[in-house]
Amino acid sequence: MAEVIVVTTNTGYPRKCCPALIGSESREAFLDTERVPGNATDRPQVATDCHCSATTCQCHWEDLEQPAQIEKMESDTKAGPVRVLVTGGSGMLGKAIxxxxMNEGLKREGEEWIFLSSKDADLRDLGQTKAVFxxxxxxxxxxxxAKVGGLYEHMRDNLLFLSDNLRINDNVLQTAHDTGVTKxxxxxSSCIFPDKITYPIDETMIHNGLPHDSNFGYSHAKRLIDIQNRGYFEQYGHRYTSVIPTNVFGPHDNFNIDKAxxxxxxxxxxxxxxxxxxxxTVCGTGAARRLFTLSxxxxxxxxxxxxxxxEIQPIxxxxxxxxxxxxxxxxxxxxxxxxxxGEIKYDTSLSDGQxxxxxxxxKLRRYRPDFTFTPVKEGIKMTCDWFVANYNSARI
Incomplete structure (x- = not known):
């Protein structure tokens, strides 16, 4: 017997109903194997009729009694091989992934992973982006x-960091949409957060104020990915999302003094x-505080x-x-x-940045309460050892 369940989210993104349901549009939703709030059963169910606004979905949920029905719907979500394209695959995070x-057993059977470098395509160019997809x-x-640099490089050339990254992001997301990419x-970046704000900052506060002036170009370009993700979700139901790492470091980074x-x-x-x-000689007073995370x-x-x-909202x-x-x-x-x-000096005439x-x-702890991060001192030692061992080939 069908029952009506109203699902309300505080993120602005309904998650229990078909992601393509916007406004008063109705169509078949997807198999939901989790317990639905207000539902009396843990049995797999399907929403056969939904009416959704930006924050609320009202759906009719029906039990799927026949194993054949369940098997068919589950197989529909797993159609075809998984081919993961990693842009920026030759950089620090790409190499970490x-x-x-490849080395820690996270690759699943049937998956293919492709790691792109800037030599494969200039993603600022739409034609090259389409060709590589x-x-x-x-x-x-x-x-x-992304086009990235050190603090002082960003301060010198904010417009270039803005324009290049806007082009890269728009080309990648548009081409993903055009070619039917699933996710x-x-x-x-943590630099997207407002400069004048209360701490600690969470994912809901991204757009609550202006980022720090020192790298406003790069920051705004990165912020707009979140806006683009929302747009692709609302207009097309795409599951595009984003992550916000903080001050990542590790092997294969750029160790150039001016650009890193x-x-x-x-x-x-x-x-x-x-x-x-x-x-x-260290720029600034050394007083600025950061959350350093191993790549x-x-x-x-x-x-x-x-x-x-x-979720569509970043994490x-x-x-x-x-x-x-x-x-x-x-x-x-x-x-x-x-x-x-040797001696360590601090040049206090230079800015500390934010x-x-x-x-x-x-939010991460709610999803992954048992995840253990590498202690920063251990990560620094590992990165320094890698840098010394690979000095002749490292980016310096």
Whole structure:
């Protein structure tokens, strides 16, 4: 017997009904094997009629009594092979995902993983983007590709970081839509959060104020991925989502002093000072605080997001607030890992950038309460060891 169940979400995205249901449109929804709020049964059910607004779905849910019905609907969701295209696949996060998929047993039978580099296609160009999608026919996309740089490079060229990243993101998402990609997971950045805000920051606060002026171009381009995901969901029912890693570091990063993010720049700078017998000069006071997260941990979580996370709203992937450290702490850990005994100076005439970006991982903990992050000191040691061993081929 059918019953009417009203599902209300506080995220603005209905999750228990067919994602294509917008406004008063009605059509068959999908098999729901989870317990539906207000439902008296845990048996698999199907919503045969739904009327949805932006935040509420009213559906008729009916039991699927026949095993053949259940088997057919489940098989429909698993049609064909899975082919995952990773843009930015030669960068730090791409290499981290490749490592955990290929070396830690996360690759599933029947999956094919393709890791793109900038040599395969310039994603700023729509024609090249379409060509690479046509070549590989992905069913799923992990979108990591971006024009990135260090703090001072961003400050010098905000417009370029804005325009290049807008083109990259729009080309990838539009082409994913045009070619029928099932799911896209895009990578945002903690710099998208408002500068003037209460802490810790969570996923609902992304658009509550302007980002820090130092890299407004890159920040706004990344923010707009969230807006694009919402648009593709509302107009087409696409399951495009995004992740927000915080201050990721690890093997295969760019360690160039001028272009790298803070942790890798400090590692490159400290190693160079050790080799040359000179002091290390750190930009700013060292007081800024960050949540540093090892790339391999983020890689494991992105694979989980691709397979299991079903919200359109982003999810923060980060160590917890209790693991936040200062830049000064990071410098000292790097010096210890590299056995640097020289002088460390702080150039206080230079900006610290945003002093805090403390984020809440309450949402992640609800989904993955048992996930264990690598301690930052251990991650720094591992990254320094990799950098020294691969110095001749690393990006410096």
């Amino acid at each position: 490749e490592h955990v998929v 046509k070549k590989h026919h992905p069913t799923h996309v992990i979108h990591l590709a 896209v997971v895009s990578c945002l 993010h803070v942790m890798s720049a400090l590692i490159g700078k400290t190693y160079k000072a050790k080799m040359e017998g000179t002091p290390v 391999w941990d983020v890689g494991r979580l992105i694979v989980w997001v691709l397979r299991e996370y079903d 923060i992937l980060s160590v917890g607030e209790e693991d936040e450290i200062s830049i000064k702490d990071a410098v000292e850990m790097i010096a210890e890992a590299l056995d640097f005994k 002093l805090r970006k403390t984020t809440s991982i309450a």
